[in-house]
Amino acid sequence: MNSASLGRSFDVRYVITAAIGLFFAVVIVFPLSLVIAKSFSSDSGLSLANYGRVFSDAANLKALWNSVWVSVLSTAICVAAGSLLAMLVIRTDIPAKSFLRLLLLLPYGIPPFIGAIAWSQLFGPAGYVSKLYMSITGAASAPWNIYSPGGVVLVLSIYQFPVVFITVSGALGRIDTSLEEAARMSGASPFKTLLDITLPLITPAIVAGGLLAFVGCICNFGIPALLGFRARFFVLTTKIYSALSIPDMPIAAAMSVILAFVSGLALVLQRRLEREKHRYAVISGKSVRPQTMSLGAARIPLFVMVIAVALFAGVVPIASMILTSFIKYWGAPLALKSMTLDHYKYVLRIPIGARAFRNSLFLAVGTATITMTTGAFVSYMCIRARLVVARVLDFLGTIPYAVPHTMIAIAMILAWSRPPIVLYGTIWVLLAAYLVTYMPFSIRTTNATLQQVHISLEEAARVSGARWSDTMRDIVLPLIKPGLAAGWVLVFMPAFRELTMSVLLWSQGAETLGVVIYNMQDAGYTQIAAALSTVVLLIIFAGNALVRRLSRGEIGF
């Protein structure tokens, strides 16, 4: 290696690093710090007045309390259901394990607000299940109301339990089975082994999964919006939405900082548990097939039960969505002659439909491309070049992970609605918001991908006479391409159907799919919303199939 080529390549790297640093400072750090500043400022300067207003106003306090109890209750349900299902699927002789696993992860792939719409189609006053109930019992109305705190809790639980399921089944799969076998050899029965060995070992995973589910619940906007507004039931995220439509920026900012604080706390705890894993590090040998507990006579009943849960949580809502998109009018009898393609035709014909598609596609492609490119570079500089500056970039780019989407939206409004740069009111403010939101994600996936390419492969290229740029082009990029592609799709999919930020930042001409679906549903155009949702679901599942192929089944649901 001659010193000239070394010097030159380092120049290029420093230039790009500096550019990304500037980009992060402007796009991530500056807007987010504005929210915090706003929340602590009043006419008289720095003060706690805004927080005072949040805590002195009964309605705000109520929303805060609602957020807490709804999230805690949903999390408890997620933890119970997710852990039990993971145990059943991973550690018993229940039939068709991989099929069950796939079914149980299905809700994970459905955007929560689309799920909420499906659930209102099923259990709303004129919902399929409600009508079925009425026709069977002859009652005038169903004894339940999906537009209620209970409905919010139920639907939140359904869309967050896969998080717990994934972390717990991962932990169960990682447990060295000889730890359990050693207990059996020591005289412990299978049940005692479960209590004394398995459960303590997976407790960190259960708690970590629960914390993630809690953050998912407390930061969710779509479900409490679609199911809570009608019942005048507000949580923090929907209250922030209301405050912004007044608009009362200082209150919205203060509430979003409170939300960020609570969810941030949960994430810090979760990260700590993640690190605790090392405390449990012992020498592990060859892995034996996991010991499965025999369910005996309960095997088939439990199988049917798990299938029922999975169908209920994933398949039935999707089916209901598809059915609704084809039905002539909401409430029409379920018969073939009630079916029509009109809603799809309508969606394609109205300008707002086509526009939403274009906008969401543009935003998703743009976000995925920019974040993955930036993320790949930051990760490369971090892992390979071991630049201290790159570590800072890695940290800055990961901050938004802990920031609720509502707070990111407020940050965008505060930063980009004043000269010199006015993006608010255009599609660019959405792009900025998406970039902030998905940057941590791309940094993490590129990190994981790059870790898999051993440095000696690059060094071998350098020793063979390749310059840094040659090495990147000929060795590194080809090796990380499948990982990058999978990461790209994994950013594309949530960006394509984003709701929380879009609904706060959209403007005439800059509507996204999420916004149009939400507004259509809100305005009572159930079938139009269903047709659009069906198309979105189709694209999401196609994207998922692609990711699974790219990652050979390692990523995706």
Add this chain to the structure above:
Amino acid sequence: MADWLERIRVLKLTKKFGSYTAVDNVTFTVRKNEFFSLLGPSGCGKTTTLRCIAGLEQPTSGEVYVGGRLVSSLEKGVMVPPERRGIGMVFQNYAVWPHMTVEQNIAYPLKIARVSKVKIRSTLSNIVDLLKLSGLEKRYPAELSGGQQQRVALGRALAMDPEVMLLDEPLSNLDAKLREQMRFELKDLQRKTGIAILYVTHDQVEAMAMSDRVAVMNGGVIIQEGTPYEIYKSPATKFVADFIGTMNFLPCEVVEWRNGCAVLRLRNGSVVRINSPEVGRGSHTLAVRPEDLLLNREKGVDCQVDVAIFLGNAVDYRVKLGDDILRVQTSADNRFEQGEKAKLEVQRGILFP
């Protein structure tokens, strides 16, 4: 039915995984006070056999007796779960529970058996002394070295005072020096306690050093069973000969038999005689240990020294005999130079078909 000295009896044990037969009709016995090793390359079925005895696998057919009690037989509908077999077991990766202290790990079997607190105390202190773990009682496994974790695993297996102990390659995760030390300690432990030990390993040196008897396994089958000496000196098959120690294999032709002596013609035409039970004429393979070949300047077949490696107490030669290359070990007193012409005398050998 079983001899009272018999601690483990495995009878026609077969274990299939789908269409793959991991253990094929295996029969053997381990007696009281005996250190018995199952020795074989990885995938030979030794660990599966062990797991069938432990009750962690259900055999496809055959019977397992522990302490004279039938614990496993599909035919007779018997499958005693592992926790009711009263067997101590040490796993390859020790399987020390990371969320329990050393003390809690060792005392767990006693706790499960509802042994009184006082009794647990005294057993614990005995084991801690025996395994030199004192001072570490309150530590968690992650704070212990590999060797210490290993002792905890041993202690846990000993705590239940079993008549039978199963050890699944317990030394393979230790470094060479510690491994050697643990070998002596295990042997010593067994002598002190009188426990019957069934030991699974792929390391022939380990098996030879510790065992009273060894069963060599390959392809799910026991190929030979005997004392380490018997197996080393009279391997039953070419596989055993090759797997245990170093062995030279020479293709040869048995020309004739004369008073218990075989006259062989090697590939380069030279003629060798060895003592051997009669096995017929024609093509055979002659197996000779390096120490059974005498390199000298007076008698034997002509050869040439290719490489000489000085080991201190001995010299290791690689010797060319026509196209064949042989390993020969001689004492360091009588040295040959590389490239030197010499003679080779076969003092002892075994003929395999």
